[in-house]
Amino acid sequence: MTEVVFAEGWDAPLKQTAAPLEWTNLLALKAAADEYYAQNGALLTPTRANLYRALELTSFAATKVVILGQDPYPDANKATGLAFSVGQNENWRRDSLAAIADLVERNESGTLNSGDLTSWAQQGVLLLNTRLNHRNAAVDQHTQVVDRTLNWPLLTRLILQALNQRTEPVIFVLWGNDALTLEKYLHNPQHLIIRASHPSQMSRRRPLHKGKVKAFDRSxxxxxxxxxxAQQQQEPIIWTN
Structure with missing residues (x-):
């Protein structure tokens, strides 16, 4: 039986997309992540069990929409392995997720009743962070510093490139400058790219690139x-959770 590296259904397209050295480096990344969590698990978010949760819940073939985040939450009770999702946390209407909930409602797309976006992932929304781990705010003092120990951007890039090569159309949602830097890997015309500023409190009302990229609130x-x-005659996403 072939061992699953990152998630069932993702290994084959990732290996097909990657150059031989890149695939070797991906295997090294997986091994490094395993060792890093074995030694520092209490200092990291999300938990090791949720590290590849976005890929496990949304397969390559099932992906219809990609929403690209940045780093997982540094709070262990919020980091779920899904970008922007905070699970069943009672205080979920904060910062980015509050802005997302507001936009869903104003776009007449539904109502968020919790901060758990698992149902989105199960319908084909890949909630992918560009880096898959952060430091745990409860036990680590340097939580504002991005954890660059592991080469997660390699995995993120190859995921996007694999989806870009798909013949089935995908919607790529790029919120904020970090996500927008990855647009260069998305060049097939059958896909849709939606650009906006980040939904954080500081950025949600601010257009980017001299107004060429709309503010999140107006996106x-x-x-x-x-x-x-609907135009592609695909099943709609039920945004209400």
């Missing part, structure tokens, strides 16, 4: 997704 992201899926 109509969910209305655009709904319309495009």
């Amino acid at each position: 109509q992201t969910f209305r655009k997704i709904d319309a495009w899926l």
Whole structure:
């Protein structure tokens, strides 16, 4: 039986997309992540069990929408392995997720009743962070510093490149400058790219690149997704959770 490296259904397209040295480096990344968590698990978020959860819940073949985040939450009770999702945390209406919930409602796409976005992932929304781990705020003092120990951008890039090569159309949602830097890997015309500023409190009302990229609050992201899926005659995403 072949061992699953990252997640069932993802290993084959990743290996096919990667150059031989890149695949070797991906295997080294997996091994390094295993060792890093074995030695420092209490200092890291999300838990090791949730590290590849985005890929486990949304397969390569099932991916219809990619929403690209940045880093996992540094709080262990919020980091779920899904970008922007905070699970069943009672205080979920904060910062980025609050802005996302507001936009879903204003776009007449539904209502978020919790901060758990698992149902989105199960419907084909890949909630992918560009880096898959952070430091645990409860036990680590340097939580504001991005943890660059592991080469997660290699995995993120290859995921996007693999999806870019798919013949089935995908919607790529790029919120914020970090996500926008990865647009260069998305060049096939059958896909849709939605650009906006990041939904954080500091950025949600601020357009980017001299107004060429809309502010998150005015991006109509969910209305655009709904319309495009209908145009492609695909099943809609039920955003209400």
